[in-house]
Structures are given as C-alpha cells and as structure tokens.
Amino acid sequence: MATAAADITDHHDDHGPAKGIGRWLFSTNHKDIGTMYLLFSLVMFFVGGAMAMVIRSELAVPGLQFVDPGFFNSMTTMHALIMVFGAVMPAFVGLANWMIPLMIGAPDMALPRMNNWSFWILPVAFGILLSTLFMPGGAPASGWTMYPPLVLQTGDAFPFLIFSVHLMGISSIMGSINVIVTIINMRAPDMSLLKMPIFVWTWLITAYLLIAVMPVLAGAVTMLLTDQFFGTSFFLAAGGGDPVMFQHIFWFFGHPEVYIMILPAFGVVSEIIPTFSRKKLFGHDSMVYAASSIAFLSFIVWAHHMFTVGMPLTGQLFFMFATMLIAVPTGVKVFNWVATMWRGSMTFETPMLFALAFVFLFTIGGFSGLMLAIQPADVQYHDTYFVVAHFHYVLVPGSIFALMAGAYYWLPKWTGYYYNETLGKLHFWMSTIFVNVTFFPMHFLGLAGMPRRIPDYSTQFADFNFIASIGAMGFGLSQLIFLLVLLTAKKGAKADDRVWEGAHGLEWTVPSPAPWHTFTTPPKNRIAEESF
Amino acid sequence: MTTHTDEHYYVPHGSHWPVVGSVGLLFLMVGISSWLNGADAAFYVFLLGLAIMVFMITGWFAEVIGESQRGLYNEQVDKSFRQGMFWFIFSEVMFFAAFFGALFYARNMSIPWLGGESNNFFTNLLLWEGFESTWPTNGPGNIGGEYQVMPPIGLPLINTALLLTSSVTVTIAHHALIADKRAQLKIFLASTFILGFIFVGLQAYEYIHAYQDLNLKLTSGIYGSTFFMLTGFHGMHVTIGAIMLMTIFFRVMKGHFTPEKHFAFEAVAWYWHFVDVVWIGLYVFVYWL
Numbered sequence: 001m002a003t004a005a006a007d008i009t010d011h012h013d014d015h016g017p018a019k020g021i022g023r024w025l026f027s028t029n030h031k032d033i034g035t036m037y038l039l040f041s042l043v044m045f046f047v048g049g050a051m052a053m054v055i056r057s058e059l060a061v062p063g064l065q066f067v068d069p070g071f072f073n074s075m076t077t078m079h080a081l082i083m084v085f086g087a088v089m090p091a092f093v094g095l096a097n098w099m100i101p102l103m104i105g106a107p108d109m110a111l112p113r114m115n116n117w118s119f120w121i122l123p124v125a126f127g128i129l130l131s132t133l134f135m136p137g138g139a140p141a142s143g144w145t146m147y148p149p150l151v152l153q154t155g156d157a158f159p160f161l162i163f164s165v166h167l168m169g170i171s172s173i174m175g176s177i178n179v180i181v182t183i184i185n186m187r188a189p190d191m192s193l194l195k196m197p198i199f200v201w202t203w204l205i206t207a208y209l210l211i212a213v214m215p216v217l218a219g220a221v222t223m224l225l226t227d228q229f230f231g232t233s234f235f236l237a238a239g240g241g242d243p244v245m246f247q248h249i250f251w252f253f254g255h256p257e258v259y260i261m262i263l264p265a266f267g268v269v270s271e272i273i274p275t276f277s278r279k280k281l282f283g284h285d286s287m288v289y290a291a292s293s294i295a296f297l298s299f300i301v302w303a304h305h306m307f308t309v310g311m312p313l314t315g316q317l318f319f320m321f322a323t324m325l326i327a328v329p330t331g332v333k334v335f336n337w338v339a340t341m342w343r344g345s346m347t348f349e350t351p352m353l354f355a356l357a358f359v360f361l362f363t364i365g366g367f368s369g370l371m372l373a374i375q376p377a378d379v380q381y382h383d384t385y386f387v388v389a390h391f392h393y394v395l396v397p398g399s400i401f402a403l404m405a406g407a408y409y410w411l412p413k414w415t416g417y418y419y420n421e422t423l424g425k426l427h428f429w430m431s432t433i434f435v436n437v438t439f440f441p442m443h444f445l446g447l448a449g450m451p452r453r454i455p456d457y458s459t460q461f462a463d464f465n466f467i468a469s470i471g472a473m474g475f476g477l478s479q480l481i482f483l484l485v486l487l488t489a490k491k492g493a494k495a496d497d498r499v500w501e502g503a504h505g506l507e508w509t510v511p512s513p514a515p516w517h518t519f520t521t522p523p524k525n526r527i528a529e530e531s532f
Numbered sequence: 533m534t535t536h537t538d539e540h541y542y543v544p545h546g547s548h549w550p551v552v553g554s555v556g557l558l559f560l561m562v563g564i565s566s567w568l569n570g571a572d573a574a575f576y577v578f579l580l581g582l583a584i585m586v587f588m589i590t591g592w593f594a595e596v597i598g599e600s601q602r603g604l605y606n607e608q609v610d611k612s613f614r615q616g617m618f619w620f621i622f623s624e625v626m627f628f629a630a631f632f633g634a635l636f637y638a639r640n641m642s643i644p645w646l647g648g649e650s651n652n653f654f655t656n657l658l659l660w661e662g663f664e665s666t667w668p669t670n671g672p673g674n675i676g677g678e679y680q681v682m683p684p685i686g687l688p689l690i691n692t693a694l695l696l697t698s699s700v701t702v703t704i705a706h707h708a709l710i711a712d713k714r715a716q717l718k719i720f721l722a723s724t725f726i727l728g729f730i731f732v733g734l735q736a737y738e739y740i741h742a743y744q745d746l747n748l749k750l751t752s753g754i755y756g757s758t759f760f761m762l763t764g765f766h767g768m769h770v771t772i773g774a775i776m777l778m779t780i781f782f783r784v785m786k787g788h789f790t791p792e793k794h795f796a797f798e799a800v801a802w803y804w805h806f807v808d809v810v811w812i813g814l815y816v817f818v819y820w821l
C-alpha cells in the first residue's frame with residue numbers, strides 16, 4: 001500500500017478532504033457521504049420518534065387527550081413516511097456507502113458525484129414533507145399508503161406530499177444504481193460473486209428491488225396527482241377506473257419495500273453473528289439463494305395487504321399461498337444464523353446482543369406475518385393493532401436493531417476508538433425490554449379488535465394501551481443513550497485494524513479509523529486470507 | 533494529468549453540480565406544488581427551478597464531457613457509466629410498467645366488474661345500471677362526455693414507421709462510428725433526431741386533433757387517462773431522447789468519439805431503442821387492441 005499511497009496524487013483528481021462546508025456539500029467520498037446519510041437518518045429517527053411519542057401519549061388512556069383527531073392522523077402518516085423513507089432506508093444506504101467499498105476492496109462508489117446528489121436530494125424531500133405540518137389543511141393524514149379517495153381530501157399538503165415522494169424515489173433509484181454498479185464493477189479482482197460478504201449480497205438484491213419498484217410508486221402517486229388536478233379517472237369508478245387499482249399498484253411497490261427495509265438487516269446480522277461466534281457463517285451460498293428467493297417472491301405477494309377489499313377467490317388463494325411460501329427462505333436464514341452460533345465460541349458485545357435480539361424478535365414478527373398471510377384469519381386481523389404489532393416487530397427490533405447492531409459493530413472502524421461498552425449494553429437492554437413492552441401488548445389489542453389509526457378506543461383496551469404507551473416512552477428515552485454513545489464515541493480505547501477478534505473481511509484490513517482514501521489500487525490475493 | 537492505467541482506480545474530484553441540482557429540484561417542486569394549489573405567481577418559482585435544472589444538467593454534462601475528452605476516464609469508469617445507464621433505463625421501464633399496469637387492470641378487471649362480471653352483479657345493478665363492459669370506455673359516468681377513439685391506422689401508423697426507421701438509422705450511425713465513417717455517421721445521426729422531432733410534431737398534431745375534433749381529452753374517463761398519460765410520457769421521453777441525440781450530433785461535429793470509445797453515443801442509442809420499444813407496446817395496446 002505504501003507505493004500506492006505515494007502516487008495517489010497522480011491518479012486521483014481528489015487529494016484530501018476540502019476545508020469547511022465544501023467537504024460535505026461537494027463530496028465525492030463514500031465515507032463522508034455515508035456519514036451524512038447516517039447522521040441524516042438519525043435526525044429523522046428522532047423526528048419520527050417524536051411523532052410516535054405524540055401518538056402513544058394520545059393513546060395512553062381512552063378519550064381524546066392532547067391532539068385533535070386530524071392531527072393524530074397526520075402524526076401516524078408522517079411517522080410512517082419519515083421512519084420508512086427518512087430513517088430506515090437512508091440509514092441502510094449510509095451503511096452501504098461506508099461498508100460496501102471497504103468490503104469489496106473498491107476505492108469508492110462507482111459513481112461518486114451521483115452518490116452525492118442521491119444524498120442531497122433527501123434534505124430537500126424531507127424539508128418539503130415536514131413543511132406540510134404548517135400548511136392549511138395540515139400535514140397528510142391519509143396513512144402512508146395514500147389510498148384514494150381519502151388522500152385526495154388532503155389540503156394544501158397534497159401536491160407537496162406527491163412531489164416529496166417523487167424526490168425520495170429519485171434519490172433511492174440513483175443510490176441503488178450506484179450500489180449495483182459498485183458491486184458488479186468495482187470488486188477486487190479475485191472476489192467472485194459468491195465470495196462476496198452477505199451484507200454486499202443483500203444490498204445487491206435490495207438495490208435491484210429498489211430500482212424495480214420505486215418507479216412504480218412514482219407512477220402511482222403521479223396518477224393521484226393527475227386525478228386530483230388534471231381530471232384523469234384512474235381511481236374514479238364513474239370514469240371506469242378503480243380506487244382498488246391504486247392499492248394494487250401501491251402494494252406492488254409496498255411489499256418489495258418491506259424487503260428493501262429488511263434484506264440489508266439480514267446482511268448486517270449475517271456479518272455480526274459469525275464474528276462473535278468466531279465461526280464461519282453457516283451456509284453462505286444458501287443465504288444468497290434464500291435472499292434471492294425472497295426478492296423474487298416479494299413481487300408476487302402484494303395483494304396480501306388487500307384481502308378485505310374485494311378480490312376474486314383465485315386471487316385470494318394465490319396471494320395467500322405465495323405469501324406463506326416466503327417463510328421457507330426466511331426459515332433457511334434463521335436456521336443458518338442459529339447454526340452459525342452452534343458450538344461457536346461466543347461473546348456478547350453490544351453488536352452481538354442486538355443481532356441476537358434481532359434473530360429472536362424478528363422471528364416473532366415473521367410468525368405474526370404468517371398468521372396475517374392466512375386470508376380467512378386476516379379478515380379478522382385486518383387494520384387492527386395486530387397488524388401494527390406485526391410490522392413494528394419486523395421493523396423496530398428487526399430493521400432498527402440491525403441498524404444499531406451495525407452501528408456498534410462498525411463504529412470503531414469509523415472513529416478509530418471503541419465506544420463505551422457499558423453504555424452500549426445499557427442501550428441494548430433498555431431498548432429490548434421497552435420494545436417488547438410497547439409492541440407485545442398490541443398483539444392482544446389487535447386480536448381483541450382494536451382498530452388502528454384511531455385516536456380513541458373502547459375502555460376494554462385501556463390497560464394494554466397504557467402499558468404500550470409506557471413502553472414507548474421508555475423506548476424513546478433509551479434511544480438518548482445511543483446519542484450519548486455517539487458523543488463519547490472517541491473517548492474509548494484505541495481500536496486496531498481488526499477491531500473485533502473474530503472479524504474477517506477486507507474492511508478489517510484497513511486502518512481504524514479508515515483513512516479518507518482506501519484501496520487506491522485493486523487489492524490482490526487478499527480475499528482468500530480473509531475467509532476463515 | 534497522467535493517463536490512467538487499469539491498475540489504478542479513478543475517483544473524480546468533488547463537484548458543486550449535485551447541490552445545484554438539489555436547489556433546482558427544491559424550487560421546481562415547491563413552485564409547481566404551490567402553483568397547483570392556486571398560487572399563480574408560484575409558476576415563476578417553478579420556471580426558476582426549471583432554469584436551474586437546465587443550468588445544472590448542461591454544466592454537469594459539460595464537465596463530464598470535458599473530463600472524458602481529456603482522457604481521464606479509464607475502462608472501468610466507462611463500464612460503470614454503461615451499467616449505470618442500463619439500470620436507469622430499467623427504472624424507466626418500470627415507470628411505464630405502472631401505467632401499462634393501470635391500463636391492463638382497467639381493461640381486464642375494473643371495467644368488467646363495473647359491468648357486473650365476477651361477483652359484481654349488484655355493483656352493476658345498484659350503482660351503474662345499464663353499464664356494459666366495453667373498451668374503449670369513459671366509464672359508467674360518461675366522464676368527459678361523448679368522444680371518438682383514435683384509430684390505429686393513419687397518424688399512429690405513420691408514427692410507428694417513423695420511430696422504427698429512426699431505430700434503424702441510429703444503428704447504421706453506430707456501425708458507421710465503429711467503422712470510422714464520419715460522414716455517414718453524421719447523416720444517419722442527424723436523420724435519427726430529425727425523425728424523432730417529426731414524431732413529436734405529429735404527436736402534437738394528433739393531440740390537437742383529438743381535443744378539437746374527437747373530443748378525446750385527458751378527462752375522457754379511463755380511456756382518455758391511459759391514452760394521454762401513456763402517450764404523453766412517451767412523447768416526453770422521445771423529446772428528451774431527441775435532444776440527447778442532437779447533443780451527441782453536435783459532439784460528433786466537434787470530433788468527439790472514436791471507434792473504440794463512445795459510451796455517450798451508445799447510451800443515447802440504447803435510450804432511443806427503449807423509447808422505440810415502449811412505442812411498440814403503446815401502438816399494440818393503446819391504439820390497436
């Protein structure tokens with residue numbers, strides 16, 4: 001590397017970080033852009049989290065307490081949009097930006113300037129979305145799914161909602177193109193596709209899903225826009241259209257979207273569990289095939305979100321069985337994680353704790369998903385708190401825990417110092433206890449028939465709601481510990497290159513903190529050394 | 533600047549264009565949204581956004597073309613650009629797929645159901661009595677009033693011929709470029725974008741004809757919606773494609789591109805074939821069947 005470092009200036013237009021704000025505004029550096037993505041998503045996580053606090057405060061006891069029902073609906077809508085598009089997705093893109101080039105031995109993302117644009121569209125998109133809170137008619141309140149005709153009753157916020165979704169889509173598509181091209185074209189010469197780390201694999205598949213479905217969402221919201229302002233009849237029965245058609249188009253995007261939020265999480269967990277089990281990942285290739293199968297199936301299951309809207313019986317049956325089929329590749333993954341740990345020499349640092357909780361709690365979310373997939377049962381569960389419990393189990397102790405696990409796992413590589421392990425463990429235990437206190441009672445509420453997206457409820461639901469609200473406040477406060485971890489991130493012991501005893505992979509061969517430029521020449525013959 | 537060998541990766545220097553683009557998008561989106569909400573003056577904000585976007589696109593491309601001409605891009609960068617273009621076109625395909633999906637859904641599901649098929653007997657009887665499922669239709673509410681359908685023979689057929697011919701001419705131009713026959717390249721490239729602009733002109737004429745003579749409008753129920761949205765977005769893409777071809781033509785006139793290295797030419801050619809294929813889908817499913 002020494003010789004390569006010497007002639008960097010010959011071969012790079014780029015010499016080192018620019019001074020001041022220019023470094024961030026005009027960046028073409030995957031690490032800086034990754035950092036911006038991660039910080040942006042953290043801000044959005046707290047903004048969306050604050051909205052969740054409003055929701056749970058209102059729902060703590062029966063009756064209307066703090067907010068009017070319209071604003072409550074705005075909160076559920078905005079919470080979802082911000083968490084999905086502003087927190088979870090950009091956070092995974094941030095991890096992709098930081099780690100994929102390091103993992104595959106690339107100097108940067110393949111298209112660095114477009115990478116920068118992908119990021120800088122996000123503040124614009126979410127600035128526009130958040131500004132709708134102050135508009136006449138309030139922020140969008142139709143639910144993040146934006147079903148017509150309800151969404152067409154949105155006030156001045158309506159076109160802003162549509163165009164901010166367009167911007168999020170443009171950003172995601174450009175980001176995904178970058179990820180795919182980086183993985184396909186920038187790998188170290190001896191890294192064949194099946195030698196790639198699982199995190200890279202899951203992101204490759206995720207990026208493909210994103211490019212395939214974000215334009216479909218763009219099409220769907222464009223039809224909403226023209227129906228509202230230009231007199232088209234896509235979702236108007238009188239004109240030969242159908243509001244249910246929106247649901248079909250939306251969920252053709254929406255179901256792959258849930259895998260977009262969970263596949264990279266699978267990838268993170270598949271990196272962490274082998275490290276702290278000090279064993280090779282069990283069934284690497286079957287993980288790849290499982291993720292690919294999940295991605296394929298994700299395109300043919302969308303109408304399981306619509307079992308109660310009216311569909312021909314054949315449709316109901318098809319979507320029910322196709323959905324249940326997804327349990328097979330997902331089961332392969334869970335089996336592989338458990339088998340990786342089997343007889344491993346395990347230690348339980350914070351990343352491993354989060355990864356373990358992920359395996360347990362995501363699986364609970366998976367099982368409730370299986371219950372929801374059963375059409376006759378779903379008729380009962382549909383639009384109840386059971387659904388809320390289900391998707392929060394896969395998204396909070398699923399995606400968010402994987403993100404936290406990844407953040408703790410790679411923080412020493414990013415900062416060069418170990419984070420405070422005590423604080424990390426405290427963060428983990430508080431989060432894990434409170435996430436269950438929050439969401440587990442919601443299963444019972446849903447089975448008992450409490451509808452979602454309603455600010456008031458029958459008194460029979462009072463106890464569980466109160467417990468859930470306490471859990472939510474606790475979970476919200478626990479996340480402040482993570483802020484503390486970040487603020488003290490550089491106060492710990494100095495980390496060496498390897499960081500974790502059992503860590504394997506190219507990213508652990510570069511210094512900690514990873515220098516501004518890594519792999520200025522393709523690394524050769526280092527892949528084999530890095531596998532177990 | 534030394535020439536790059538494949539041994540070394542190329543990472544471009546920082547650029548202010550992405551941020552300029554984001555500012556442009558901000559004005560564009562806020563402008564059009566406010567305008568749609570009835571703030572007439574906001575249209576100027578939209579136009580400002582548009583101007584910034586044009587400034588950004590020309591500036592960004594000028595910079596990239598300059599760097600390409602200075603030989604900064606190695607084989608790997610070329611490959612990245614190619615793959616990026618491929619996936620961009622794939623995303624465009626999926627955008628059109630949403631609208632084709634709406635067309636197929638309306639024709640095969642919603643309209644038959646409004647007509648009482650499947651288990652929708654009472655939908656038809658109670659809500660839309662007397663409505664019979666046909667295509668084309670503006671729905672049981674006769675939204676937009678009586679209209680005539682755009683026949684597949686005539687203008688659309690001529691347009692099909694034009695686009696198919698332009699796909700051939702761009703391929704001939706490509707072969708000429710590889711064979712280093714610059715004169716032939718210029719002629720066929722020019723004829724490609726001229727055919728493209730003629731297509732757009734005829735499409736505009738067809739729209740005027742539809743609005744004035746056939747009472748076929750965007751507001752003519754689901755037929756009008758799918759017809760104008762699909763052909764409209766396609767026409768927009770042809771316009772963009774033709775502008776791209778024109779840009780390539782000017783670059784050819786300036787002596788850019790070699791028989792070995794001409795990514796931009798190929799990217800535009802792919803894009804042109806893509807709009808061509810979409811048109812064939814349109815012609816078959818929107819005009820003909």
Ligand SMILES: [Cu+2]
Pocket residue numbers: 254255258301302304305
């Ligand atoms: Cu789904």
